Amino acid sequence: xxxxxxxxxxxxxxxxxVTAFVEREAPAVLDYFGxxxxxxxAADLLGETLVVVWRKAGSIPTDETRARMWLYGVARRVLxxxxxxxxxxxxxxERLRLELEIDRPEPDDALRDAVRGHIAALPELxxxxxxxxxWEGFTLVEVAGILGMRAATVRSRHARAREKxxxxxx
Amino acid sequence: xxxxxxLLSSSAPARISDEPAVxxxxxxxxxxxxxxxxxxxxxxxxxxxxxxxxALTAGALVVNTITSDVTVPLTITTTDGSVVSxxxxxxxxxxxxxxxxxxxxxxxxxxxxxxxxxxxxRALASDEAPEIAWIQALDIEVSEQIPNxxxxxxxxxxxxxxxxxx
Numbered sequence: 001x002x003x004x005x006x007x008x009x010x011x012x013x014x015x016x017x018v019t020a021f022v023e024r025e026a027p028a029v030l031d032y033f034g035x036x037x038x039x040x041x042a043a044d045l046l047g048e049t050l051v052v053v054w055r056k057a058g059s060i061p062t063d064e065t066r067a068r069m070w071l072y073g074v075a076r077r078v079l080x081x082x083x084x085x086x087x088x089x090x091x092x093x094e095r096l097r098l099e100l101e102i103d104r105p106e107p108d109d110a111l112r113d114a115v116r117g118h119i120a121a122l123p124e125l126x127x128x129x130x131x132x133x134x135w136e137g138f139t140l141v142e143v144a145g146i147l148g149m150r151a152a153t154v155r156s157r158h159a160r161a162r163e164k165x166x167x168x169x170x
Numbered sequence: 171x172x173x174x175x176x177l178l179s180s181s182a183p184a185r186i187s188d189e190p191a192v193x194x195x196x197x198x199x200x201x202x203x204x205x206x207x208x209x210x211x212x213x214x215x216x217x218x219x220x221x222x223x224x225a226l227t228a229g230a231l232v233v234n235t236i237t238s239d240v241t242v243p244l245t246i247t248t249t250d251g252s253v254v255s256x257x258x259x260x261x262x263x264x265x266x267x268x269x270x271x272x273x274x275x276x277x278x279x280x281x282x283x284x285x286x287x288x289x290x291x292r293a294l295a296s297d298e299a300p301e302i303a304w305i306q307a308l309d310i311e312v313s314e315q316i317p318n319x320x321x322x323x324x325x326x327x328x329x330x331x332x333x334x335x336x
Contacts, residue, residue, distance in 0.1 A: 027187030050203035115181035
């Protein structure tokens with residue numbers, strides 16, 4: 001069976017700049033949260049994630065791909081904590097929260113809304129796989145790394161979920 | 171007829187980070203959170219009147235910085251009678267220094283025996299996929315052991331990393 005470690009090249013750079021990496025990826029992590037919870041809550045979650053990231057900065061892989069997987073793994077754990085303890089708030093993210101509370105209506109698109117509706121109806125794990133692949137742009141092997149699962153398991157779940165969505169949208 | 175992959179990709183909700191004002195706030199948040207470790211050590215500059223508290227704080231800080239995580243052995247007897255042995259690394263932290271110290275001390279000193287079996291039992295009752303149910307159950311079992319009062323008012327978090335093979 002192919003494992004994540006076997007599938008992703010272990011190229012690394014001694015010049016890997018953690019600060020630049022976090023600054024570059026933070027907006028995308030905000031988008032990750034914004035697609036899964038209320039926009040205002042996404043600010044708190046990003047704040048919590050960044051605190052963890054800096055605290056564990058020494059653990060960040062020096063390979064760009066692995067670093068992104070590590071970062072989204074942290075984000076996913078923070079999101080999991082948020083779902084069971086939504087009352088935890090952060091003062092640090094308050095300004096961003098206020099910015100995100102501005103309503104941003106999207107143009108009407110019945111097909112897009114239907115697709116999102118079918119994705120939302122998937123089991124949580126399948127929904128996350130679909131989101132990470134199609135919305136966040138990760139490969140299936142990378143998704144396996146983020147979720148801490150075997151690549152083969154993610155591949156089969158992705159195939160099943162994709163087929164289910166295809167059938168629903170026909 | 172639409173291509174399913176194109177349909178799924180194009181269904182992504184708009185990026186809220188595309189707006190310059192949001193990006194500026196994100197950048198500020200990145201900097202603000204990164205400054206946090208330096209702020210901790212700035213406590214050394216507190217006046218002598220706080221020396222008693224400082225001594226306690228400094229001692230706890232050293233311990234906290236070096237061994238904030240604890241590794242808990244897990245032993246789980248599954249429904250088919252097999253035994254799974256593995257371990258979990260636990261950590262907890264907080265934005266506020268004193269909350270952080272209290273949380274870390276609690277996690278280090280708490281009796282985590284039977285954690286794995288409790289999480290396994292909780293996972294069995296979950297509707298989620300097994301892999302997710304296990305991770306969520308472990309997270310919940312850890313966080314539920316921590317008294318709410320220890321989380322304080324600011325950022326607080328727990329982290330669980332396990333290596334169990336099922």
